[in-house]
Amino acid sequence: MSSASITFVLFGTALSLAVVPGLVLVHRGLSSAPRGGRGAWVLWAMTIGVVALVWLALGAAVVAGDPSSSDFIGAAGLAGIDTALLPLGGRLPDLADPFLLGAVRTGVLVVAVTGVVAVVSAARTTGTRTVVSSAVWAVVVVLPVSMWVYAVRWDGDGFVGGWLGAGLSSLLGVGALDYGGGALHVALGASLLGLTSVGSKRPRDVESGGPSLPGSVALIGGAFLLWIGSVGSAGAAEGVADEVASLAVMNALCAPAAAGIAWMVVEHIRDGRSSTAGGVRGVVTGVAVVSAGSGFLTPMLALLLGLIMGTLGAITIRGGRDGRQSVRGTALLHLVGGATGIVALGFAAQGQGILYSGSIAQLCAQLILCVAVGGYAYLVTGLIARLSGAARSGKHPTKTSESVQEAALT
Numbered sequence: 001m002s003s004a005s006i007t008f009v010l011f012g013t014a015l016s017l018a019v020v021p022g023l024v025l026v027h028r029g030l031s032s033a034p035r036g037g038r039g040a041w042v043l044w045a046m047t048i049g050v051v052a053l054v055w056l057a058l059g060a061a062v063v064a065g066d067p068s069s070s071d072f073i074g075a076a077g078l079a080g081i082d083t084a085l086l087p088l089g090g091r092l093p094d095l096a097d098p099f100l101l102g103a104v105r106t107g108v109l110v111v112a113v114t115g116v117v118a119v120v121s122a123a124r125t126t127g128t129r130t131v132v133s134s135a136v137w138a139v140v141v142v143l144p145v146s147m148w149v150y151a152v153r154w155d156g157d158g159f160v161g162g163w164l165g166a167g168l169s170s171l172l173g174v175g176a177l178d179y180g181g182g183a184l185h186v187a188l189g190a191s192l193l194g195l196t197s198v199g200s201k202r203p204r205d206v207e208s209g210g211p212s213l214p215g216s217v218a219l220i221g222g223a224f225l226l227w228i229g230s231v232g233s234a235g236a237a238e239g240v241a242d243e244v245a246s247l248a249v250m251n252a253l254c255a256p257a258a259a260g261i262a263w264m265v266v267e268h269i270r271d272g273r274s275s276t277a278g279g280v281r282g283v284v285t286g287v288a289v290v291s292a293g294s295g296f297l298t299p300m301l302a303l304l305l306g307l308i309m310g311t312l313g314a315i316t317i318r319g320g321r322d323g324r325q326s327v328r329g330t331a332l333l334h335l336v337g338g339a340t341g342i343v344a345l346g347f348a349a350q351g352q353g354i355l356y357s358g359s360i361a362q363l364c365a366q367l368i369l370c371v372a373v374g375g376y377a378y379l380v381t382g383l384i385a386r387l388s389g390a391a392r393s394g395k396h397p398t399k400t401s402e403s404v405q406e407a408a409l410t
Contacts, residue, residue, distance in 0.1 A: 006101070008241035013105045015232025018225040019112040020048060025222025026284055027116050030277060031326045043127050047118035047134045048111050054135055055107040061085040063146050064103035067161065077151070077163040079144055105236045106146055109181050112229075113188040114138045117381075120195055120327055125388060133388035141187060141380050145373050149176065149183045164369050172361045174352060176369035177345045179248065180230075180237040182292025182338045186370060187377040189288075189335025194381035196327050216276055223280040227256050230287045234294045248294040252287075255294075255306035259286025262310030270314075281317070281333055282310040288337025289344075296349040305344055309337055339370045 024044055058081065065072055065082025074080025118134040125133070152161035152175065161167075164176045164183075234252035238245040263282030264274035289309040290302055297305070317332050346363025347353045353362055 002241075005240040005242075008245070009101045009105075009236045009239060012232040012234075012236030012245075013101065013108065016105055016108045016229045016236060019109065019229030019233065020115060022222045022225030022227075022229055023112050024115050024119055025218045026226055026280060027119060027222075027327075027330055029216075029218035029222055030280065030330050043122045043130050044115050044118055046127075047131050048115045050131055050135045051111050051114045051138045052107075054138060055110055057087055058139070058143065059107045059110065059146075060103045062143050063106055063151050065151065077148070077161055077167045079147070102150070102237065102239050105233060106150055106181075109184050109233065110138060110142045110146065113142065113184055116188060117191060117195070120192055121385075121388075124195075124385075129388045133384055136388075137191065137381060137384055140384070141191060141377050142184065145183055145187050145377065148372070149178050149369065164365075164372060168365050168368065172365050174361050174365050176342075176365040177296060177349055177352070177362070178292045178342060178369065179295035180234045180252075180291045182288070182342045183369060183373045185288040185291055185334040185338030186342065186373045189331045189333070189338060190374040190377040191381040192327055192331035193335065194378040195385050196331070198382050198385045219276050219280045223260075223283045226287060227283055230256070230291065234291075238295060244295050247299070250299050251290055251294040251297055251302035254299060255290035255302045256283045256286030258303050258306030259283065259289065259310030259313070262307045263314040266311055266314035278314065281313065281330075284330070285309050285313045285317075285333045285337040288334050289341040291338065292341040293345045293349065296345055296352075298350065301348050305341065309340055313337070335374065339374065342366050342370050 061081045061083065065080065065085055067076035067080065069082055069084060071084035072080055072082045114134050114137065117137055118130055121130045121133060148162040148164040150162065150165060152165035165178070166175045169175045231249055231252045234248040235245050237248060260279045260282035263285075264279045267278045268274045286306045286309065289305055290297075293305075294302065313333065313336070317329055317336070343363070343366050345353060346360075346366040348355055349362060350356060354360060
């Protein structure tokens with residue numbers, strides 16, 4: 001791997017760090033639940049710190065592990081770990097390995113989505129339980145999903161690795177495609193739905209230590225950071241500076257823009273005016289819908305996909321008037337957007353979709369990916385929420401200020 005490619009991938013990975021605060025700012029800006037000031041930010045910072053350490057300890061060993069190695073323990077492609085890549089393992093990892101660099105980029109996305117789960121959990125349980133349950137969620141939900149989809153490598157005879165990314169090849173002849181994180185959007189959306197389905201009906205206030213950011217600042221700043229971070233993530237996902245990485249960057253730029261414009265146009269036609277929240281929702285769903293296919297779609301198809309998703313999202317997805325409904329609304333942005341982008345590859349992935357090959361094998365693989373990841377994330381997150389006490393239905397409710405609710409809805 002050339003030094004230029006290493007520099008390019010490292011720069012894209014560093015840029016993708018913007019996704020971490022971007023996602024949380026967007027979710028807090030779109031939520032009508034009490035924002036909680038610095039108390040919620042402290043919980044968020046503690047959680048991402050703990051999850052970052054967990055990823056450094058286990059992430060590369062799970063996602064970048066070699067199933068054919070004698071140091072690999074577990075079921076290859078399903079649940080396993082390469083002990084040689086542990087921090088105290090027998091050898092140091094090759095930091096110039098593009099597969100390992102890809103695992104680092106995946107780790108950034110894992111930290112980002114876990115931060116969102118922590119913010120939502122903070123309104124439903126105590127601070128300690130928030131940090132612990134979010135870290136457990138990262139280990140038992142996101143690490144396995146990352147292995148299933150992204151732990152795929154070429155061994156000289158064919159692709160080996162995750163059962164969704166490579167294992168389906170023995171059954172369907174093709175593996176499921178996900179270029180840059182569509183499965184993580186599906187897992188996040190399904191997990192938030194699972195969390196709110198068992199959470200308390202009335203979120204509690206997180207102890208505040210100061211004023212919250214204005215909703216418009218959180219929305220605009222969060223959307224910008226999320227968009228820029230997704231562009232860096234798309235560029236780094238290829239693992240090398242080539243034409244595919246350039247295509248991914250172009251698609252990651254245009255699809256969210258198209259989705260945001262389409263969402264605001266529909267709002268203007270329907271309501272007589274457009275809103276900042278609508279534009280941000282469009283950008284979020286655009287990022288979700290193009291994540292899986294940014295390296296497999298032509299720019300025109302990515303643009304069209306963003307326009308379609310922004311239009312349909314504005315028609316079907318509405319924010320709620322309480323914390324629980326608003327979280328479900330933003331969860332659908334990730335779940336529906338990510339699933340749509342993944343399924344779209346079954347039709348339009350260059351060289352493999354129905355439009356190019358005439359075969360439905362790729363579409364079947366994409367559908368299996370959505371059902372497996374979404375269903376697993378929903379069920380396991382609901383179980384974690386119950387075990388952690390997040391389902392204590394209203395034992396310690398607090399009154400929500402009407403002024404806060406009104407400000408969040410504007």
